[in-house]
Amino acid sequence: xxxxxxxxxxxxxxxxxxQENLAAQDCGLVxxxxxxxxxRLMKLFFLFMKIALxxxxxxxxxIAAAEEVFEQKLKWLPKGDLINHLPVFQTIPGLIAxxxxxxxxxxxAGFLGAVVSLIAVxxxxxxxxxxxxxxxxxxxxxxxxxxxxxIGVRSALAGVVAATVIKSWPKIMHGCWAWLYMPISLIGxxxxxxxxxxxxxxxxxxxxxxxxxxxPIYNRLFKKEKEAK
Amino acid sequence: xxxxLVLFLVFxxxxxxxxxxxxxxxxxxxxxxxxxxxxxxxxxFGNLLAIAQMxxxxxxxxxxxxxxxxxxxxxxxxxxxAGFLGAGISTFALLLPSxxxxxxVLRTLEKHEKGRGMKSIMWGVGPATIGLTIVAMxxxxxxxxxxxxxxxxALVTGATIPESFTIRPFALFLFIAxxxxxxxxxxxxxxxxxxxISAVLGAIFLKC
Numbered sequence: 001x002x003x004x005x006x007x008x009x010x011x012x013x014x015x016x017x018x019q020e021n022l023a024a025q026d027c028g029l030v031x032x033x034x035x036x037x038x039x040r041l042m043k044l045f046f047l048f049m050k051i052a053l054x055x056x057x058x059x060x061x062x063i064a065a066a067e068e069v070f071e072q073k074l075k076w077l078p079k080g081d082l083i084n085h086l087p088v089f090q091t092i093p094g095l096i097a098x099x100x101x102x103x104x105x106x107x108x109a110g111f112l113g114a115v116v117s118l119i120a121v122x123x124x125x126x127x128x129x130x131x132x133x134x135x136x137x138x139x140x141x142x143x144x145x146x147x148x149x150x151i152g153v154r155s156a157l158a159g160v161v162a163a164t165v166i167k168s169w170p171k172i173m174h175g176c177w178a179w180l181y182m183p184i185s186l187i188g189x190x191x192x193x194x195x196x197x198x199x200x201x202x203x204x205x206x207x208x209x210x211x212x213x214x215x216p217i218y219n220r221l222f223k224k225e226k227e228a229k
Numbered sequence: 230x231x232x233x234l235v236l237f238l239v240f241x242x243x244x245x246x247x248x249x250x251x252x253x254x255x256x257x258x259x260x261x262x263x264x265x266x267x268x269x270x271x272x273x274f275g276n277l278l279a280i281a282q283m284x285x286x287x288x289x290x291x292x293x294x295x296x297x298x299x300x301x302x303x304x305x306x307x308x309x310x311a312g313f314l315g316a317g318i319s320t321f322a323l324l325l326p327s328x329x330x331x332x333x334v335l336r337t338l339e340k341h342e343k344g345r346g347m348k349s350i351m352w353g354v355g356p357a358t359i360g361l362t363i364v365a366m367x368x369x370x371x372x373x374x375x376x377x378x379x380x381x382x383a384l385v386t387g388a389t390i391p392e393s394f395t396i397r398p399f400a401l402f403l404f405i406a407x408x409x410x411x412x413x414x415x416x417x418x419x420x421x422x423x424x425x426i427s428a429v430l431g432a433i434f435l436k437c
Contacts, residue, residue, distance in 0.1 A: 052285075091248075092327055092330045092331050092334060093246060093326060094328075095247065095287045102332075102335075106332075114332065118328060122290050122320060124286055125284060125290045125294065128284050129286075129294040130316055132284060133295055134312075148432045148434070148435035150279060151400055152435050153283070153427055153431065155370075155374060155401070155427060155431070156426075157369045157373075159406070159408040160282065160423065163407075164252055165362050166408070167412065177352070178355065181356040186363055195257075196260060197246050199357040200248055200253075202357070203355070203357040203358075207352050
């Protein structure tokens, strides 16, 4: 200890550099390629299975859990990487949990990693539901108490869905487009019985055409006018 | 054999349309599975979806596994193996589109400007997902708080409302209470807890 101190004391710059190096090592990423591929795949598989089993509450909870494991504990991914890619996970159709698992798997172990992570996220619920499905066929569904329980669960589900509407409302419902298209799709599906898929596809089409084609053209025209003035 | 191909195509379509959470798919499930193909009765559908929500794991995977199993068992009665095959094919089909799209995006993501295309798609489709989720909520309300689908036509035109249409007050209470428990400020209950408590209370107070 004393020797180290006496060595370090003469040049304070050197100690600062050493401390910086240490700090960099602490927050720095683990060099993934130094770990053998089979070990990385095994770890991805078991960690994602554990996350999918233990985390209840949908895709965002799973992203938070994956952040803790892969960014903070293992340091296999840079901090904030998963949150930065959230728009990608949301936009690609499918489960947010599955999409984020595929991203982590791809970054850590390439194509195979993505396959393994996706299987690991889906496998626990597949196994559990398969058992439940067999058990369900033995359930006496015409028993009045069982029917009552199902009515109770359905009213709770209406509440669960209402809660998702309340939570996502402020994120989505601003601007003319949202206030125009939300009622249109609601009325179209509920009263006119139009297939809901058309409204999803229509929304995607409008988003792409408007934001990626119309807005850039408008900007170009507007800018030219300004320059002319 | 044909049923497996149809299951695959139907669930691959669900996988392509699953934007922003499993509940968005509920109206689409009804269009395809209940009204379109008649594979499940409305009550059966409601019960299955309730169980899919109660089990841990992503809702849409749970639903695909469960629906796939039941549709295959309906076609081959009593054959659990056929059911498992149907469940496996449905789950695989549900995940396949997002896997292909995700691989394409991950390969091209680094080259392109990140996020602009994604954000404009989300901006366009977001309002529709809210609309679909509200429809999903109404579907569950019609299967619990009311005894049958709400007779909108009769309500608007002032015609007589059928006598079989009544309100279950306790179900209405459960609906409002669970919405409150999941959105209140401070510590919220978990979805599993809310559903479990409602099942127990329903078994006691809502038996019919």
